[in-house]
Amino acid sequence: xxxxxxxxxxxxxxxxxxxxxxxxxxxxxxxxxxxxxxxxxxxxxxxxxxxxxxxxxxxxxxxxxxxxxxxxxxxxxxxxxxxxxxxxxxxxxxxxxxxxxxxxxxxxxxxxxxxxxxxxxxxxxxxxxxxxxxxxxxxxxxxxxxxxxxxxxxxxxxxxxxxxxxxxxxxxxxxxxxxxxxxxxxxxxxxxxxxxxxxxxxxxxxxxxxxxxxxxxxxxxxxxxxxxxxxxxxxxxxxxxxxxxxxxxxxxxxxxx
Amino acid sequence: xxxxxxxxxxxxxxxxxxxxxxxxxxxxxxxxxxxxxxxxxxxxxxxxxxxxxxxxxxxxxxxxxxxxxxxxxxxxxxxxxxxxxxxxxxxxxxxxxxxxxxxxxxxxxxxxxxxxxxxxxxxxxxxxxxxxxxxxxxxxxxxxxxxxxxxxxxxxxxxxxxxxxxxxxxxxxxxxxxxxxxxxxxxxxxxxxxxxxxxxxxxxxxxxxxxxxxxxxxxxxxxxxxxxxxxxxxxxxxxxxxxxxxxxxxxxxxxxxxxxxxxxxxxxxxxxxxxxxxxxxxxxxxxxxxxxxxxxxxxxxxxxxxxxxxxxxxxxxxxx
Numbered sequence: 001x002x003x004x005x006x007x008x009x010x011x012x013x014x015x016x017x018x019x020x021x022x023x024x025x026x027x028x029x030x031x032x033x034x035x036x037x038x039x040x041x042x043x044x045x046x047x048x049x050x051x052x053x054x055x056x057x058x059x060x061x062x063x064x065x066x067x068x069x070x071x072x073x074x075x076x077x078x079x080x081x082x083x084x085x086x087x088x089x090x091x092x093x094x095x096x097x098x099x100x101x102x103x104x105x106x107x108x109x110x111x112x113x114x115x116x117x118x119x120x121x122x123x124x125x126x127x128x129x130x131x132x133x134x135x136x137x138x139x140x141x142x143x144x145x146x147x148x149x150x151x152x153x154x155x156x157x158x159x160x161x162x163x164x165x166x167x168x169x170x171x172x173x174x175x176x177x178x179x180x181x182x183x184x185x186x187x188x189x190x191x192x193x194x195x196x197x198x199x200x201x202x203x204x205x206x207x208x209x210x211x212x213x214x215x216x217x218x219x220x221x222x223x224x225x226x227x228x229x230x231x232x233x234x235x236x237x238x239x240x241x242x243x244x245x246x247x248x249x250x251x252x253x254x255x256x257x
Numbered sequence: 258x259x260x261x262x263x264x265x266x267x268x269x270x271x272x273x274x275x276x277x278x279x280x281x282x283x284x285x286x287x288x289x290x291x292x293x294x295x296x297x298x299x300x301x302x303x304x305x306x307x308x309x310x311x312x313x314x315x316x317x318x319x320x321x322x323x324x325x326x327x328x329x330x331x332x333x334x335x336x337x338x339x340x341x342x343x344x345x346x347x348x349x350x351x352x353x354x355x356x357x358x359x360x361x362x363x364x365x366x367x368x369x370x371x372x373x374x375x376x377x378x379x380x381x382x383x384x385x386x387x388x389x390x391x392x393x394x395x396x397x398x399x400x401x402x403x404x405x406x407x408x409x410x411x412x413x414x415x416x417x418x419x420x421x422x423x424x425x426x427x428x429x430x431x432x433x434x435x436x437x438x439x440x441x442x443x444x445x446x447x448x449x450x451x452x453x454x455x456x457x458x459x460x461x462x463x464x465x466x467x468x469x470x471x472x473x474x475x476x477x478x479x480x481x482x483x484x485x486x487x488x489x490x491x492x493x494x495x496x497x498x499x500x501x502x503x504x505x506x507x508x509x510x511x512x513x514x515x516x517x518x519x520x521x522x523x524x525x526x527x528x529x530x531x532x533x534x535x536x537x538x539x540x541x542x543x544x545x546x547x548x549x550x551x552x553x554x555x556x557x558x559x560x561x562x563x564x565x566x567x568x569x570x571x572x573x574x575x576x577x
Contacts, residue, residue, distance in 0.1 A: 001334050005367025012364025016357075023352075091348035095409070098312045098342055099365035100334035257274065257315050 001100050009101040010109050017113025021079055028079070029121060032071050036125045039067050040132045043189065055191050055222045064129045065216040066188030069150065071125045073183055073208065074175070076118030076151040080110050080158030081171045088162065093255065103249040107159065107242070114155030115148065122147060135219060142227060143218030149234040150211045154179075156241040163248045163255070182208045187216075192224045207233055262326040263287045264339075264417045264448040265311070270320035272306050272472075280306040282472035284320070288465075290416070293443045294450045295459035295480075297557060298469035304452045305345070307469075308421055312342040324417060338366065341415035343406045345422045351395035355386060355405055358394055359412050366413035373412065380408040384438065400427040404435070411442070418442070420451040424458060436462055456557055460484070468557065489524040491549035494532075497542040506535050520549055 001009065021028040040060070048059035055062060087093040096106055129135060137143055157174075165171045186208030192200050203209050204225070214230030217223035249255070265288040272281040280303045288294045298304050309315030311322060313333060322329045327336040349358045356377055363373030381387045384404040389397060394405060403423065410418060423439070424432040439462060443449050453459050459466055459480070466483050468476040476483060495518045503513035509532060510522040523529050536543060 001367050008367045008369060009365050012361055016361055019357075087350070090350065091346060092350045094314060094344065094348050095362055096365055097314060098337065098340075099362070100337040100367070101365050102334070252316065256313065257309070 001102065005100075006102060006105050009099070010105045010112075013096070013101070013106065013109025014112045014116070017079070017083060017110060018116050020083060021113070021117045028075070028117060029124065032075055032121045033124045033128060036067050036071050037128050039063070040129060044132050055193075055220075057220060057222070058133070060133045061220065062191075062216075063189060064133055064135065065219045066186075066212050068122050068125050068129070069147070069208075069212045069215050070183050070188050072118040072122040072147055072151050073154050073211075074179065075121040076114045077154040077158040077161075077175065077179060079117040080114035080155045081162045081165070081175075083113065084110055084159055084162035085165050085168075085171050088165075088255065089168075097252075097255060103246055106249060107156075107245055110159050111152060111155040114158055115151040118151035118155065119147065122151075137219055138221035139218045141218075142214060146211060146214040146218055146230065146234070149231070149238060150215070153211075153234060153238050153241065156238065156245050159245050160241065160248065163245070163253050166254065182206055183212075185209075187212045187224060207237060210234070262290075263323070264290045264292065264325055265450065266321075266323040266326075267307070268321045270307070270310065270322065271318045272303075272310065272315065273318045280472055281318075281320075284469070284472070284474055286467060286474055286477065288417075288448060288450055290325075290448050291443070291446060292448050292450075292465055293439075293463045294448070295463035295466045296450060296452045296469060297456065297459060297466060298452075302469045303472045304469055305421060308342065308344075308419055308452070311340060311419060313337065338413065339416045341410035341413065341418045343403075343410045343418070343420040343423055345425065347402050347406065349394055349402075349405065349409065352393055354390070355381065355392055355394055355397070356390040358405065359409050362409045363412040368413060376412045376414070377408070380411050384408050385434075400431045403427055404431075407435075407438075415447070417448045417450070420449065422452055424453065432458070489522050491520055491522050492529065493518055493520050493547050493549050494536075494543055495545040496536075497544045498540065500541070504536060504539055504541055506532055 040063075043063055044060035048063070051059040053059070053062075084093070087096075126135070161171060161174045185203065186206050187203070192203045192209065195203060210225055210230035210233050213223040213225045214227045217227050265286065267284055267286040270281050270284040270286075271279070273279045280301075284303070284307060286307075296304050296307070306315055310317045311324070311329070313329070322336075324336040324339045327339065329336050353361075359377040359381060360370070360373045363376055364370070368376065377390075378387065381390055384407060386397075386401060386404055386408060389401060394402065397405060403426075407420070407423065410420075420439075424435055427435070436458070439449060439451075449462075451459070451463070463480055465478065466476070466480050467474050493514065499516050500513060500519060501516075503511050503519050505511065506521060508527065511519055513519045521532055523532070533543065
């Protein structure tokens with residue numbers, strides 16, 4: 001395929017993905033907005049004032065960046081895993097596999113679909129947060145860079161999960177038993193400086209901690225870790241997962257017999 | 258492109274699945290440009306495996322496959338551009354609109370949106386689906402879904418169209434209209450390979466037929482040549498008069514079916530013409546005449562499983 005044909009194939013796939021989650025916005029965009037709004041009400045407005053300040057900010061100000069990242073992570077992952085597995089399950093992934101579209105375009109199309117949903121939900125949640133607190137972005141480049149890279153990373157993870165999944169149970173195991181614990185223990189609701197030293201060190205093994213803190217640094221200007229580490233970790237993870245996902249597509253793992 | 262190159266050239270193709278089942282045991286097959294080709298075989302013979310390998314959904318074990326000279330190992334993207342596949346099972350997104358399914362498929366082949374929309378309209382109109390363009394595909398009838406898959410396979414205008422059971426489960430009227438459509442695109446230059454449940458379909462449409470059995474091609478010749486291998490044909494004759502006993506015809510085996518019909522076996526070298534005169538002498542007038550079974554079906558059963566007649570139904574529903 002020529003570069004122009006590949007671009008057309010990429011845009012076709014990406015637009016199809018965006019159309020898919022837009023068509024079912026009641027299932028893809030509304031629920032995370034409601035869930036995160038409830039977090040704002042409960043943790044920010046009701047419980048937050050009793051907690052006091054955290055890292056020099058009101059609890060509501062502190063928790064908003066983490067909750068935005070929570071929405072971005074779960075929706076990027078969820079979009080790709082459900083869309084790719086759904087196509088595999090229904091058989092219409094064959095439309096792509098029989099076409100001359102290269103594997104990296106297939107990968108890029110699904111990932112960009114996941115990124116778009118992740119960022120859309122992140123944007124909706126950010127707008128909702130403005131009803132509860134004021135946001136002043138301290139480092140715009142860091143904020144945008146971290147949120148996009150995080151979204152790419154979890155979209156890739158979603159695709160890998162979907163490739164391995166053989167039934168619908170398999171696509172809920174990773175979000176339930178891996179993604180949710182990592183996110184909740186990744187400093188969304190608290191600063192790791194509150195933890196005993198041992199658990200602080202354990203927390204440093206959690207990649208989500210770096211993403212949440214780097215994003216919080218972008219918005220509030222405070223972080224439990226160095227932002228450079230976050231970007232390095234994101235870059236390494238993205239490169240690793242991209243190559244692994246490409247390898248799976250090339251070998252036709254669970255796609256070609 | 259050199260028009261002398263086969264549309265499809267398969268050499269020494271083997272496939273062993275992960276569970277150890279050997280679906281193909283060294284298939285050699287050439288399909289020339291412009292052919293209307295039937296691939297027949299009993300369940301599990303390897304037809305769907307061959308189609309799967311050509312379309313990249315199945316990985317071959319050994320051997321080579323080339324589409325219009327493009328080897329799938331060396332330039333699969335180029336080979337894929339020349340192939341359109343209509344699978345046996347409905348495999349489009351049931352929640353997408355008919356028009357979007359066809360346009361999206363065109364996009365995967367790199368066709369610009371405007372061209373894709375024009376082609377989608379062209380093929381949806383030709384297949385009688387244009388008025389359904391805005392319907393979700395799950396709302397279509399079975400016949401419409403099958404036509405949608407054909408439109409989708411044609412939207413990038415492949416030179417080789419492969420149809421796996423294209424008329425399975427469609428009514429007679431629609432089957433005939435699909436036959437007309439396939440004849441039309443074949444006359445316009447598209448090479449067609451089909452597997453079919455209906456041997457009448459292969460006999461009516463295809464100029465060449467290959468029979469695959471247990472992973473090997475056992476016959477590959479013209480339809481006419483293949484049918485000439487028939488040792489005998491059985492005809493059913495309906496009569497105007499009531500038959501109390503079976504008419505006797507010298508040199509022909511006959512058997513009474515009911516009071517107005519009997520069957521006669523015409524062996525190779527005998528002529529059906531010679532049946533009528535003795536009947537007239539016996540005061541029996543023929544009102545109609547038909548083959549007892551499809552001729553190709555009789556031959557197929559004799560070629561597969563050694564003519565035991567215990568072959569599974571002639572279908573392409575391969576188990577692999």
